[in-house]
Amino acid sequence: MGTKRPSGRRYPEDEREMRAARSTSERRRLALEEKRRAKKKKRRRRIGILVAEVIILSVLCVFAYATVKMDKLDFNFLDEDKLEVYKDTGPYTNIALFGLDAREGESIESGVRSDSMMIASINNETNEVKVVSIFRDTLLKQQDGTFDKANAAYSYGGPQEAIALLNRNLDLDIKNYMSVDFKALSDVIDALGGMELELTAEEVVHMNNYCVETSEVTGKDYERIEPEVAGTYHLNGVQATSYARIRATAGGDYKRAERQRLVIEKIVEKAQKANLKTLDKIIDVVFPQVSTSFSSKDLIGIAANALSYQLGETQGFPYSIADTDVVDGYEGSYVVPSDFDGDVKKLHEFLFNEKDYQVSDTVKEISHEIDVMSGAIVEDGYTDEYGTDEGYSEEPYGGYESDGYETDVYESENYEGSY
Structure with missing residues (x-):
């Protein structure tokens, strides 16, 4: 029969067994953790691939979906x-x-x-x-x-x-x-x-x-x-x-x-x-x-x-409006630019940041024609019905009232409407 050891006392052989047990347990724990990390890494790769596939499929589906919807236009x-x-x-x-x-x-x-x-x-x-x-x-x-x-x-x-x-x-x-x-x-x-x-x-x-x-x-x-x-x-x-x-x-x-x-x-x-x-x-x-x-x-x-x-x-x-909304030879009320080529320059500066934009010859010609029709300038040889060569720069009806938006209404007891 073996000798019974007193309770609570440790002997050398017990310490060795316990250290061996702890070492084995630690190795197993480390091995399990490594295995779990490997699984997680593999799972993350799978999730990454899946997300990429979903993104690609989503883009393709959106494109196909949009194409179908576009047919409604x-x-x-x-x-x-x-x-x-x-x-x-x-x-x-x-x-x-x-x-x-x-x-x-x-x-x-x-x-x-x-x-x-x-x-x-x-x-x-x-x-x-x-x-x-x-x-x-x-x-x-x-x-x-x-x-x-x-x-x-x-x-x-x-x-x-x-x-x-x-x-x-x-x-x-x-x-x-x-x-x-x-x-x-x-x-x-x-x-x-x-x-x-x-x-x-x-x-x-x-x-x-x-x-x-x-x-x-x-x-x-x-x-x-x-x-x-x-x-x-x-x-x-x-x-x-x-x-x-x-x-x-x-x-x-x-x-x-x-x-x-x-x-x-x-x-x-x-x-x-x-x-x-x-x-x-x-x-x-x-x-x-x-x-x-x-x-x-x-x-x-x-x-x-x-x-x-x-x-x-x-x-x-346009940005600049002439003092008249009536154009010689035309019926109805118009928005008449007073500085058409200048307004086109401002438009290009606003939209495209072109500060020194030079308008085309076409725009210059259009601007000139608008000025002539509105009476802003008078071409050589032109005389208006009042015997002047100043176009409509005079005020034949004794002045005007402004509505605050650069559209002028001439008043006369003999005329009605805008002139």
């Missing part, structure tokens, strides 16, 4: 040789945007005047987007050499002639466009949940009035704002579209163009924050109402950077 490819492209503006993509006063049964590709005309210029190096409104009543040179309101070109020859008008008169290189009508704008705004706008009491009154027709054209509902007082309101599609159509307040078409740019800014802000479900709804509802010359590939390229675009400053053209 009304593609209208233009003859570039007839666009009168002046010169390449470098790292800028310039797009003509047309808002049309198209009614039921009317095509948005021709036969109607453009209610609004804008140039969106994308700086492809900085992703900044600048927007210029072309006042629709601006006196510009048409394709046949005559002068008419800017928005007449669309009704004469659709977007192709309207783009040519912008390139011809403004030394631009626009090659593509997008056109929408009232309903498309209202649908986009509704899909984004409406927008908050601050209105004057006068704007509320006119917006309520415009809503009647806008509702009829779009087939969409709205609620009148009552009482008609100034304030910040949440507007739906019909209301915001009607707000963008107001031209009866002080500033007329100039102020309307400003309202239109504000509405676009609001749309861009909300669209960049919208979820995929909302954007998908916009695509389904709005794309069938859009006419464009872009190819699917071009649009996907633009859309790829959509979230990084930053809407910069917006302006209205």
Whole structure:
């Protein structure tokens, strides 16, 4: 029989066994940890490959999905040789945007005047987007050499002639466009949940009035704002579209163009924050109402950077307005530039940072013709009906009153209207 060891006492052989046991346990633990690390590393590689595959598949699916959705657009490819492209503006993509006063049964590709005309210029190096409104009543040179309101070109020859008008008169290189009508704008705004706008009491009154027709054209509902007082309101599609159509307040078409740019800014802000479900709804509802010359590939390229675009400053053209809105030999009221070639220089400085831009001979000629028609200058041998050779620099009716927006109304007991 062995000798019983006193409790709690350790002997040398016990220490050796315990050290051996600890060493074996440690080796096993280390081996297990190494095995687990290897499994984790292998699993991470698998996850990394899976994520890469998902990303690639997602990109391919988005491309395929976008291609299918793009088929909803009304593609209208233009003859570039007839666009009168002046010169390449470098790292800028310039797009003509047309808002049309198209009614039921009317095509948005021709036969109607453009209610609004804008140039969106994308700086492809900085992703900044600048927007210029072309006042629709601006006196510009048409394709046949005559002068008419800017928005007449669309009704004469659709977007192709309207783009040519912008390139011809403004030394631009626009090659593509997008056109929408009232309903498309209202649908986009509704899909984004409406927008908050601050209105004057006068704007509320006119917006309520415009809503009647806008509702009829779009087939969409709205609620009148009552009482008609100034304030910040949440507007739906019909209301915001009607707000963008107001031209009866002080500033007329100039102020309307400003309202239109504000509405676009609001749309861009909300669209960049919208979820995929909302954007998908916009695509389904709005794309069938859009006419464009872009190819699917071009649009996907633009859309790829959509979230990084930053809407910069917006302006209205022309910058200088003559003291008359009546043009010799023409009927109706026009926006007449008083320094057309100077305004084109300012436009290029604003859009492309060209501080010393020299306008083309075409623009110089157009500027001269506008000055002659408006009476700003008198060609040799010309005498006006008052027996002077100063054109309309005199004030035959004893002065004028200004409405604050450089459009002058001459007063006479023998004449009515603007002269």
